[in-house]
Amino acid sequence: MESIGQEKWESLLEDAVNDVLSDADAQLLNRILKTNANRLDDYIRFVDMHASLYQEPLLAPTDKTQTMVDFETVEMEYEKQKRANNFWKALSSVTTAAALIAFAFSLWKSLPVDAVDGFSSDRYIGIVTSLKPKGPISKNLHVGRGVQTGVFRLESGKAQIRLDNGVELSMRGPVEFDVFGQDHLSLISGRLTANVPPQAIGFRIDTPDMEVVDLGTEFALKVDSSGESKLHVLEGEVEARLKEGMDFENTPLVIAKERLNELSQGPSYLEREYDPVSFAPSPEKDALIRAIGGMVHNLQEAPLDLRDGSFKHDYLMLFPERLNYELPENVSVNLSEPGTYRLLSANMMKKYFEESSPEKQAREKVVEATVIQDTLSKGTVVNSYLVHFDAFDKPGEFRKAKGRVRFNNRVLGLIVSGQDLNNSDTILGNPETIYENSHGRRTENDLVRISSDQHQVYFNLEVVGFIDQVRILVEADTNDLEIARFLEESD
Amino acid sequence: MSSEEQIDPRSRFIQLFMSHEKQIYRYILSLMPHSQDAQDVLQETAIALYNKIEDYDTSRPFAPWAFRFAYHMTLKHREKSSRWHRFLDEDLMKEIASRQQMLSPELDQRREYLKECLAEVPQDKRAMLTGYYFEDETVDEIAASQGKSVEATYKALQRVRKTLMHCIQGKMQAGGAHA
Numbered sequence: 001m002e003s004i005g006q007e008k009w010e011s012l013l014e015d016a017v018n019d020v021l022s023d024a025d026a027q028l029l030n031r032i033l034k035t036n037a038n039r040l041d042d043y044i045r046f047v048d049m050h051a052s053l054y055q056e057p058l059l060a061p062t063d064k065t066q067t068m069v070d071f072e073t074v075e076m077e078y079e080k081q082k083r084a085n086n087f088w089k090a091l092s093s094v095t096t097a098a099a100l101i102a103f104a105f106s107l108w109k110s111l112p113v114d115a116v117d118g119f120s121s122d123r124y125i126g127i128v129t130s131l132k133p134k135g136p137i138s139k140n141l142h143v144g145r146g147v148q149t150g151v152f153r154l155e156s157g158k159a160q161i162r163l164d165n166g167v168e169l170s171m172r173g174p175v176e177f178d179v180f181g182q183d184h185l186s187l188i189s190g191r192l193t194a195n196v197p198p199q200a201i202g203f204r205i206d207t208p209d210m211e212v213v214d215l216g217t218e219f220a221l222k223v224d225s226s227g228e229s230k231l232h233v234l235e236g237e238v239e240a241r242l243k244e245g246m247d248f249e250n251t252p253l254v255i256a257k258e259r260l261n262e263l264s265q266g267p268s269y270l271e272r273e274y275d276p277v278s279f280a281p282s283p284e285k286d287a288l289i290r291a292i293g294g295m296v297h298n299l300q301e302a303p304l305d306l307r308d309g310s311f312k313h314d315y316l317m318l319f320p321e322r323l324n325y326e327l328p329e330n331v332s333v334n335l336s337e338p339g340t341y342r343l344l345s346a347n348m349m350k351k352y353f354e355e356s357s358p359e360k361q362a363r364e365k366v367v368e369a370t371v372i373q374d375t376l377s378k379g380t381v382v383n384s385y386l387v388h389f390d391a392f393d394k395p396g397e398f399r400k401a402k403g404r405v406r407f408n409n410r411v412l413g414l415i416v417s418g419q420d421l422n423n424s425d426t427i428l429g430n431p432e433t434i435y436e437n438s439h440g441r442r443t444e445n446d447l448v449r450i451s452s453d454q455h456q457v458y459f460n461l462e463v464v465g466f467i468d469q470v471r472i473l474v475e476a477d478t479n480d481l482e483i484a485r486f487l488e489e490s491d
Numbered sequence: 492m493s494s495e496e497q498i499d500p501r502s503r504f505i506q507l508f509m510s511h512e513k514q515i516y517r518y519i520l521s522l523m524p525h526s527q528d529a530q531d532v533l534q535e536t537a538i539a540l541y542n543k544i545e546d547y548d549t550s551r552p553f554a555p556w557a558f559r560f561a562y563h564m565t566l567k568h569r570e571k572s573s574r575w576h577r578f579l580d581e582d583l584m585k586e587i588a589s590r591q592q593m594l595s596p597e598l599d600q601r602r603e604y605l606k607e608c609l610a611e612v613p614q615d616k617r618a619m620l621t622g623y624y625f626e627d628e629t630v631d632e633i634a635a636s637q638g639k640s641v642e643a644t645y646k647a648l649q650r651v652r653k654t655l656m657h658c659i660q661g662k663m664q665a666g667g668a669h670a
């Protein structure tokens with residue numbers, strides 16, 4: 001029986017539930033649980049309490065949802081499965097060659113653009129968050145485009161992708177890589193830099209001659225026209241090896257940023273000095289955003305077309321529209337006070353009060369989206385962000401997405417009504433973006449929460465065949481404004 | 492035809508699943524103690540159960556049937572995610588799943604005591620727990636909102652959970668239960 005002190009035991013349990021167990025501690029916990037029946041029971045008791053806390057009404061804030069499972073997604077997946085089964089039944093019944101050709105043609109015609117473009121029809125696993133082309137690029141590539149498994153190409157300039165597991169990829173064209181999944185891709189040629197958060201440790205990139213597995217890090221790779229790869233570690237450590245090679249270079253080697261200088265004799269694929277031009281740059285992050293969660297993906301820049309139907313994926317896209325911007329006139333905001341709001345039209349209120357439970361009504365402040373809680377004065381310096389949800393839809397089908405964003409600065413207000421969004425596009429929107437000009441872009445029957453410290457906004461949005469948008473105005477740092485003015489004057 | 496038989500199987504599934512959701516979630520979390528992963532597995536389990544609801548024998552209890560799916564979905568999720576490979580191995584997962592069922596009456600009692608113990612937690616600590624368990628806030632974010640260091644916030648969370656464990660243990664012993 002393996003024994004362990006109480007303090008170390010408690011720290012193991014804490015690290016396990018906080019998902020920060022080191023490899024060595026994970027092995028230790030495994031051994032203890034296998035050999036010590038009392039500790040096994042203690043583990044079960046502790047984890048059961050931890051799980052129960054996620055469900056304990058005493059801790060629930062006002063808008064705690066009734067269920068953790070999204071039954072609409074369950075139903076949709078079931079329908080998808082049913083359609084797939086019908087597809088194979090239909091295919092097996094097609095017997096003549098002519099019929100097969102006709103069937104294949106009709107199938108090709110019905111495939112989404114991405115599938116024709118070299119992508120499989122799997123669900124999206126990431127999103128293009130930045131695009132700075134320097135010449136002609138594929139017309140299908142744009143900021144906010146969903147990324148699927150399959151070959152991804154960028155002909156020129158720079159781009160950034162965020163995968164669902166939080167991995168940020170920065171690339172410099174021309175670059176080509178094959179995405180196998182969010183944990184694994186193959187760089188065929190060009191330059192790619194990956195920033196890998198702790199939850200995605202184990203993320204792997206193959207090149208024609210190498211395998212690199214992340215151990216918690218940021219690393220840069222480039223593959224030249226002959227298929228030869230070079231690696232540089234910017235932070236943390238990776239495990240790398242040549243697929244074939246001499247002098248043990250084909251055995252995995254852990255390469256840590258701190259030890260680059262010790263590796264003066266090789267390996268041959270390692271470039272100890274980082275040249276930001278010959279590699280792709282580090283992925284950029286929005287310094288004004290402290291954290292995002294759920295289905296929120298923050299883009300580095302605003303998409304150029306935000307009209308209904310431009311995206312059709314299940315991400316809540318969050319992006320800056322104007323930064324350090326001095327309001328040229330007074331701007332009214334629908335919501336500015338901390339709280340949990342259920343946004344309803346006057347027509348829907350009656351139905352809501354008839355059908356929702358008293359508990360639900362007690363948890364949420366029901367407001368019309370057209371409510372005005374505050375007016376920001378002319379001259380106030382703000383950062384304007386937009387949340388855009390344009391889900392894949394079928395007629396009459398509801399799609400939901402939840403997520404949150406925490407800003408470094410205070411949220412001054414939210415604009416949620418269709419009319420107020422339309423009216424504020426000219427003042428607060430990105431000048432190069434085409435916006436939807438319909439009242440339908442409002443949030444309706446959606447839930448929005450402004451945290452008590454006014455730094456975090458939580459969304460639970462639902463769309464039925466049309467977009468939802470929320471404009472967020474965040475306090476700007478006046479120091480930043482002064483720097484911006486100074487730079488402008490210097491130009 | 493009984494009224495139960497008249498309910499369409501899909502509606503029956505939603506009723507059954509909702510009444511067992513917490514139990515299934517706790518089962519998954521014991522095998523993969525990270526909330527987001529456990530919620531993903533719970534969603535995948537619901538999809539798998541929904542697809543197979545017509546195979547469910549209504550004369551038997553729902554939970555053990557659902558656990559079998561949850562177990563396999565956890566394994567599947569574990570295979571997809573490299574970081575879970577280094578955690579509990581498959582033999583141990585089986586052992587935990589089986590032992591958890593044996594401890595079930597005790598765990599039910601402990602959850603009752605948890606409510607009482609939580610009521611004794613000071614308001615500021617309870618706000619921290621709400622942030623962590625319900626607002627989906629990371630330790631870093633809680634630390635920032637409370638003006639504390641990340642390390643201090645980790646410690647504070649650890650202390651609250653430890654206090655709750657001791658409180659439950661005390662009540663179990665006072666109640667004469669084995670623990």
